[in-house]
Amino acid sequence: MRRTALLICLILNLWPAAALAQIPKSYKELKYPPLNRITPPEPARFELANGMAIYLIEDHELPTISAAALIRVGSRWEPAGKAGLATIAGSVMRTGGSQKFPGDRLDEELDRLGATVETSIGEDSGRAVISVLKEDIERGLIILADILQHPAFPEDKIELAKIQQRDRIARRNDNPNAIVFREFRRIIYGKDSPYARQPEYDTINSITRQDLIEFHREFFQPESVILAVWGDFATARMRALIEKAFGDWPRGGRPKPPVPPVEPGARNRAGIYQIVKEDMPNSWVAMGFLAGRRDDPDYFALEVMNEILGGGFASRLFNKVRTEQGLAYTVGSSWQAGWDRPGIFTAVGSTKTETTVTILQSMRNEIERMAQSGVTEEELARAKDSILKGFAFEFDSTAKIAQRLVTYEYYGYPRDYLQRYRDNIEKVTKEDVARVARQYLKPDQLAILVLGKEKGFEPPLSTLGKVTPVDIRIPPPTRP
């Protein structure tokens, strides 16, 4: 008895110590089991006789169904004098509805169902989405099919959309962060480029119902639509529902619209640009240049380079400008490669007025250091680990998987692009990063935009070179 008691005492005494001993001194000594297998769902792909492409993915976790489509339409194809036409068309398709499903009645029905059916048109694609409790999917598909084919474009909803557009124009200089991103884009692409032009009162006022009808007729055809549906359904039945909803939409036969080119001048926008806004306690600084596309062979090395320079919570810009210098809350960079046209590289930061030039120089120094001396093995390993070890997150939602497939097909990328991306990131070496940094980052050819008070910082902006003022005043309407 006594012995047992003693033993128990011993165990009790030792147990916490043993438990504590299991905690390693450093997290670096932790040992992990292998990752559970990623088992992505198998998507079914088929085409309707009219050319519409469909992806279906069953997911029975919750009693819901979602759908998302990309449609080959976008503001980059709208006439320059009608900027805003695509946005208004995308919105009024849904708010105005169709003859069969008038917008106001749709609003009521969908809200009662707790369902969403929405359409919108962005710069380079149109988008339609459905989100419903599973019993309502047939209704959702029929509604979407009808408004995509037969939008009514009623005058009252066009006017409502125009009020929204005019309000957006009026408010576009209210928020400094919106100004800096927008104007930097306009500096790089050029303000009249299809990738940077913006609606004005005159362009909005000139849009008529006839314009919307013609725009719709030109771009909406089944062979321009790629639709993914995922959720709690059986594939065979869903296929039948889609055939029923979209099967009798006749082919349009119009060819793919060509991708508008970026103007040649976009490659050379070096200079210092300034926007004066006196009611700010701080300044925004953005610097960058025209970047490339995702199908460039250098894209993967550039992604890794940017991750080290300005991505995330341990990048050089974050460490230097925020942590070490305490100059900024927001600072970072991004290599925004386009799917089918060159994107933009930007480094952005915001700081109090007094340290405007300090942050500018600090950011530029980091770009210069990257261009001159590349990265260390340690930094390379961090960036690659961050991208590669987190690969499982690409599969944690069926929505991500489905939308990815649609995006790849829309822009003509292979279905296994994600796998190729992963393999290519894995192959990136220190030398690759050094080479692309040297080749692409030209510190003396940056476009640099400063937004904030005109004065109040030392040295003044003009000591850095010739300053080009950027006028962001909103042109008033020339006719009512």
Added chain:
Amino acid sequence: MRTAPRSLLLAFCLAALSAAQDEFRQIESRVTEFTLSNGMQFLVLERHKAPVASFLTYADVGSAQETKGITGLAHLFEHMAFKGTDKIGTKDYARERAALEKIEQAYAALKEEKRKGSKADPARLQQLEQAFRQAQQEAGNYVVPNEFGEAVERAGGRELNASTGADQTMYFFSLPSNQTELWFWLESERFLNPVFREFYKERDVVMEERRLMESQPVGRLLEEFLAVAYKAHPYGEPVVGHMSDLENLTMADAAAFFRKYYIPSNLVAAVVGDVDPRQIRELAQRYFGRIPSAPKPEPLRTVEPPQEAERRVTLWLRAQRTVLVGYHKPDINHPDDAVYDAIGSLLSEGRSSRLYRGLVRDRKVATQVAGFPGMPGEKYPGLFIFYALTAPGRSNQEVEKAIEEELERLVKEPVSKEELDGVKRRARAALLRQLEDNLTMAMQLARMQALTGDWRNLFRHLEKINAVTPEDIQRVAKVTFVRTNKTVGVIEPLEAR
């Protein structure tokens, strides 16, 4: 006889209701909860869709725990929680510790001289500033910058962040699930022995965050609005803090705040994803069991007195017209909480909502409008806030009047059954949508546990919304939306010259 059909109808309704509830019961059954002997609570929801998991610590402390002079401290502490510990972020902690003490001494000396104001000796000030800079530089030699964040990124982590609100501070990230133990290691160290290195640099960063808020018209409007809506309760203070407080916060303030509020019984952890609850429990005991227990801090004393007069604030800015209207309402544990949510849904969810129809579609006085019950928090009595962007050429008064008319309608006419059914169906659909995301679920479970004492209220709340009647809505609207309970904040444009 008249009761028979009624009970039949009731039975039918109950059957439909319970079918809807079954799907949530099934999810509830996948939640495991346990409390460590030091008082820290854990919630675990298994979800094996992909080999990943989200991890969250909910600290029951927010800006509402701040007093005058230390506004912004809860949020600054949140930033400091990324600076590491005696084991993370240092090259040599023994030496670093001595260097950090020197910073405090140098800062105290500088502060004392500065306090003399115009009588301060400029030469001495300069000298003290130099000494302060030097002390920071020296301590900086021992720092491994952002090691906490780097450890998460190197593990392939995602969604690393934190947030501070009036009610709570949340810390979170997601990991490939095989590296679950990394969260336990990092997060337990974080709340066991945090080191406030680079404190004064981070204070500068937070001041920059404040300036970002100040440069946004709506940020400024909200700050002024809350300042008049509350006269006693700390909900009236900005989470980010006042500039003069930020300029004077010290490492010692942060350490005292940590000791008082970051005690195990004030923490709720939630883990959602591809994990084994038994393993989580074992790891929780091993890692978080090390944190010593401490008595709960005294609850907040101040209760906002009933509002007795309408309050107004006007900001003249180089920005377009914007309207905020708010009414005081009870906290999340009040029996009418679900009624307020139903009112919010009725008024501002979807294009068929009353506010969209009334203000945007029909009267065309606004381009956007929304209503939020529960600003700036829900732990204490908060505000039902309405937010509208005034349409071009229309006045703020027109918007305010239109909102008022919609609220009066709520009081006067009972809502239709169809409208209320929509509210209930949308609540169910929204709850289902939340279940699709690990991090969202971790937040919701922890929040309900901390604010109401039971995570199950996340699902019970839906049942309560299902029980809301048209009379409930009229009754609650009638006591809430009254003139003397109203605060209005507007932006009027100051045209640029």
